[in-house]
Amino acid sequence: xxxxxLPQASGAAIVRAMKDIFIADSHLTDPDDxxxxxxxxxxxxxxGQIRHLVLLGDIFEFWVGYQHCIFSAYLPLLQALQQLERSxxxxxxxxxxxxxxxxxxxxxTLKSTIYPDGGGLDLDGLNIYLCHGDTVAATPNYLRLxxxxxxxxxxxxxxxxxxxxTWKISEILGKMSRGRRASQPKRQxxxxxxxIKQYASLRFQEGYNAFICGHFHQAHHQQLDQNQLMxxxxxxxxxxxxxxxxxxxxxKTYQPxxxxx
Numbered sequence: 001x002x003x004x005x006l007p008q009a010s011g012a013a014i015v016r017a018m019k020d021i022f023i024a025d026s027h028l029t030d031p032d033d034x035x036x037x038x039x040x041x042x043x044x045x046x047x048g049q050i051r052h053l054v055l056l057g058d059i060f061e062f063w064v065g066y067q068h069c070i071f072s073a074y075l076p077l078l079q080a081l082q083q084l085e086r087s088x089x090x091x092x093x094x095x096x097x098x099x100x101x102x103x104x105x106x107x108x109t110l111k112s113t114i115y116p117d118g119g120g121l122d123l124d125g126l127n128i129y130l131c132h133g134d135t136v137a138a139t140p141n142y143l144r145l146x147x148x149x150x151x152x153x154x155x156x157x158x159x160x161x162x163x164x165x166t167w168k169i170s171e172i173l174g175k176m177s178r179g180r181r182a183s184q185p186k187r188q189x190x191x192x193x194x195x196i197k198q199y200a201s202l203r204f205q206e207g208y209n210a211f212i213c214g215h216f217h218q219a220h221h222q223q224l225d226q227n228q229l230m231x232x233x234x235x236x237x238x239x240x241x242x243x244x245x246x247x248x249x250x251x252k253t254y255q256p257x258x259x260x261x
Contacts, residue, residue, distance in 0.1 A: 019049060020123055022242035024056035024132070024214025025234035027098065031076045035236050038256045042239065043080040050089045052121065053081075056214035056232055057096025057132030064158050065103010071163065078105065085110050092121060096132040096215070097146065101155050116150065123244050126210055129203040133215030133231070137195040191218050191231070200229045210249060212242060221251050 028036050043053075060074060070078060085091055091112040093102055106112045113119075118131030135143065148154055200211035201224075210228040219233030219240045228249055233240030239254035 018051065019243055019245035020052040020054065021046065021050050022054040022056055022212055022230075022232050022244075023059065023235055024232040025058045025096075025217055026236070027058055027061045027234075028077060029061045029073065031073060035239070036077070038239055038254065039235055040076050040080045041256060042241075042254050043077075043084060047083055047089075048087045050084060052090050052092055052123070053084055054092045054094070054121065054130060054212075056094045056130065056212070057134070058098045058214065059096070060099040063099035064101045065105055066159070066163050067104060069163050070105055081110055092130070094118065094130050094132050094214075095150075097134045100150055101158060120208065124247065126244070126247075126249065127208045128210040128212055129200075129206075129208040131213050133196075133213035136199045136213065136215070137192040191216055191220060193220070196220075196231065197222075197224065197229065200224070200227070219251050221249075 023039075026035060026039055028039070030036060031040075059077075063071070063074070081091060091106075091110050092115070093106050093110075093112045094115045095102060095117075100116065102112070102114050106114060115130060117135075118129065121128045121130055134146070138146070196213070196216075203211050204224070204227045209226060210230070212230045212232065214232045214234070216231050217234040217236075218231060220229075220231040222229045230242055230249065230251065232242045233251065235241065235254075239256070241252055241254060243250055243252050
């Protein structure tokens with residue numbers, strides 16, 4: 001399930017890109033999945049046009065970074081990211097609840113800025129607070145579990161296990177989680193708008209004038225006085241993303257061309 005790291009880029013071209021792209025919650029597992037192919041196609045089509053690519057967490061269904069190998073199922077996406085970096089795109093990675101401890105491929109090969117819990121990005125004076133969103137309306141039990149998985153102790157345990165073993169464990173846990181969801185009654189998920197507004201308002205008090213997160217799998221954009229709040233939505237059956245271009249922040253949907261995959 002693993003493969004050696006891709007070779008380092010050399011002589012990366014510097015391109016003056018005019019837009020910034022934000023993507024969250026693609027939960028990638030299998031390169032043959034339609035949504036996976038669409039994401040790779042979209043990123044490939046944007047090469048040389050993006051100033052910043054911001055990955056807002058849960059891009060992978062499961063990811064922890066090892067020193068000398070990567071999960072082979074993710075090679076198509078990682079190659080697309082590497083090509084973007086070579087073309088001049090700055091990659092910003094916000095860790096999610098499915099992908100964390102990003103490791104040297106992101107920090108060294110992609111030269112990505114990595115935010116384990118959230119951080120800022122200034123785009124032409126628009127000061128944006130970025131986070132995945134999993135702590136916005138979290139329960140105390142979830143926060144304790146999250147703290148454990150992100151601890152130095154958990155990181156050490158992950159490093160001890162062979163990557164193939166870690167991948168197999170993630171597959172088992174994923175199947176168990178999907179089984180539990182399938183056994184539960186279907187219900188309409190309600191976006192916790194009030195909780196998100198409260199969380200964003202704290203960031204606005206700190207001097208940010210925009211707040212962008214993922215996690216909730218719903219696209220939402222709201223103007224709050226002089227500030228903007230955005231939930232990017234997920235990349236799945238519908239391919240949601242956010243874009244900052246020509247001084248405007250907006251939600252968009254990728255419409256893939258018909259392919260013969």
